[in-house]
Amino acid sequence: xxxxxxxxxxxxxxxxxxxxxxWHWRYDPKRELWIAWWTxxxxxxxxxxxxxxxxxxxxxxxxxxxxxxxxxxxxEHLYGLLIGFAFVFIISGxxxxxxxxxxxxxxxxxxxxxxxxxxxxxxxxxxLPGMLLLGIALTVGAMRPDRDPELIRWIYDFxxxxxxxxxxxxxVGSLVWMVAILLDENRVFPKWFAYLSLCxxxxxxxxxxxxxxxxxxxxxxxxxxxxxxxxxxxxxxTAFLTLLRRMILREDxxxxxxxxxxxxxxxxxxxxxxxxx
Amino acid sequence: xxxxxxAQPRSRFVPGQPDMWAFVLFEALVFTAxxxxxxxxxxxxxxxxxxxxxxxxxxxxxxxxxxxxxxxWSVARCVQAARERSLGAALTNAFLTMLxxxxxxxxxxxxxxxxxxxxxxxxxxxxxxxYYFLTAIHFLHLLIGFVVLAIGAYQLASPxxxxxxxxxxxxxxxxxxxxxxxxxFALLYVMR
Numbered sequence: 284x285x286x287x288x289x290x291x292x293x294x295x296x297x298x299x300x301x302x303x304x305x306w307h308w309r310y311d312p313k314r315e316l317w318i319a320w321w322t323x324x325x326x327x328x329x330x331x332x333x334x335x336x337x338x339x340x341x342x343x344x345x346x347x348x349x350x351x352x353x354x355x356x357x358x359e360h361l362y363g364l365l366i367g368f369a370f371v372f373i374i375s376g377x378x379x380x381x382x383x384x385x386x387x388x389x390x391x392x393x394x395x396x397x398x399x400x401x402x403x404x405x406x407x408x409x410x411l412p413g414m415l416l417l418g419i420a421l422t423v424g425a426m427r428p429d430r431d432p433e434l435i436r437w438i439y440d441f442x443x444x445x446x447x448x449x450x451x452x453x454x455v456g457s458l459v460w461m462v463a464i465l466l467d468e469n470r471v472f473p474k475w476f477a478y479l480s481l482c483x484x485x486x487x488x489x490x491x492x493x494x495x496x497x498x499x500x501x502x503x504x505x506x507x508x509x510x511x512x513x514x515x516x517x518x519x520x521t522a523f524l525t526l527l528r529r530m531i532l533r534e535d536x537x538x539x540x541x542x543x544x545x546x547x548x549x550x551x552x553x554x555x556x557x558x559x560x
Numbered sequence: 561x562x563x564x565x566x567a568q569p570r571s572r573f574v575p576g577q578p579d580m581w582a583f584v585l586f587e588a589l590v591f592t593a594x595x596x597x598x599x600x601x602x603x604x605x606x607x608x609x610x611x612x613x614x615x616x617x618x619x620x621x622x623x624x625x626x627x628x629x630x631x632x633w634s635v636a637r638c639v640q641a642a643r644e645r646s647l648g649a650a651l652t653n654a655f656l657t658m659l660x661x662x663x664x665x666x667x668x669x670x671x672x673x674x675x676x677x678x679x680x681x682x683x684x685x686x687x688x689x690x691y692y693f694l695t696a697i698h699f700l701h702l703l704i705g706f707v708v709l710a711i712g713a714y715q716l717a718s719p720x721x722x723x724x725x726x727x728x729x730x731x732x733x734x735x736x737x738x739x740x741x742x743x744x745f746a747l748l749y750v751m752r
Contacts, residue, residue, distance in 0.1 A: 477579070482583060482586040485590075488697065501689060507597055
């Protein structure tokens with residue numbers, strides 16, 4: 284973790300990790316940005332762990348199962364679903380900090396604030412189909428095993444279709460970020476990331492056939508509608524985590540172009556630097 | 561960004577923004593994945609795919625391909641004219657490219673309508689699922705291509721904002737669409 288060359292800060296003390304963390308907590312003007320970035324990093328680790336390992340809802344089970352098999356699936360995964368989604372509901376609040384950091388990146392650009400505000404609204408909404416509806420629906424199914432198996436299967440369809448078939452909000456969010464980067468003159472993000480956002484948006488269209496097909500490559504667990512989309516999303520997420528970290532390292536709290544990093548990853552002094560606090 | 565009026569001999573490695581070539585790479589990888597899945601599924605049901613493929617009109621596919629190749633030719637002429645500061649000719653070629661693109665879109669919609677009227681829909685069988693999926697995702701790329709061409713034409717229309725780099729970037733996107741169509745054409749219409 285490095286700080287901006289503001290010129291007004293005491294030097295970072297040598298010594299233990301705890302001591303350095305304490306120094307950053309007290310003096311680092313980028314403290315909130317780093318907290319948001321680490322929150323994002325931890326969130327995605329937990330998200331993967333909870334969905335793929337604890338609840339076993341990813342990769343999704345078969346879309347064509349009969350009601351008795353669906354009820355059996357709920358029974359087999361009962362504790363994983365209840366414990367896993369309890370944690371999912373707790374960590375869902377972390378998305379606020381993540382969205383705020385991405386909106387901050389757009390506020391740092393030379394574009395209208397409307398981009399950041401649009402992104403915030405879109406991604407606040409996307410938490411529902413992207414995470415919470417699946418969790419709520421499957422928790423209901425797990426908590427009411429005595430209900431009619433047809434109803435349980437309806438809940439199962441509802442959960443996975445909302446999770447795997449609704450990418451429209453993410454698509455628009457990616458496009459908002461893309462246009463902001465292409466118009467930006469402050470070089471906050473490289474242009475290739477804007478084009479990667481377009482690529483990500485276009486692969487999110489590909490999940491739409493999951494609403495129609497119950498088996499094959501276009502089903503909600505199919506090679507194209509699911510696995511390809513996951514591959515692009517992981518690439519995209521890795522790219523923006525890396526670029527957001529780089530943006531924080533380069534941040535000088537000015538209003539002009541972000542300075543480039545020198546070899547030791549601290550930003551070059553910029554004429555537009557001002558005291559952050 | 562290089563102004564057309566001040567064009568200097570350049571030593572750039574690729575035409576346009578290098579970042580757009582990253583997009584070309586990403587899209588090539590994604591479409592390669594689609595094609596691999598298609599070929600795997602085809603090898604698992606060769607009779608179904610061959611029988612269904614016979615219902616596509618090869619002449620329509622050839623016409624689509626020729627129209628898009630013509631659009632690539634006109635967009636290349638647009639870039640060349642912009643480099644030579646013949647901005648009127650460049651603008652004319654940009655609009656010609658849009659016209660070819662529009663002809664492609666209309667012919668593709670007509671082909672879809674014909675196939676649906678013949679009873680071959682998105683869910684008829686796996687071949688037609690791939691047919692509609694691949695042509696539709698390409699269609700979407702082409703629609704974005706119109707926005708990209710409009711940006712190029714906007715650059716050409718005024719001396720104050722001309723940027724050779726942006727014009728070449730737009731042309732690179734359009735060539736990518738053409739390149740992807742040639743592969744889709746070969747897989748859906750030609751490969752037996």
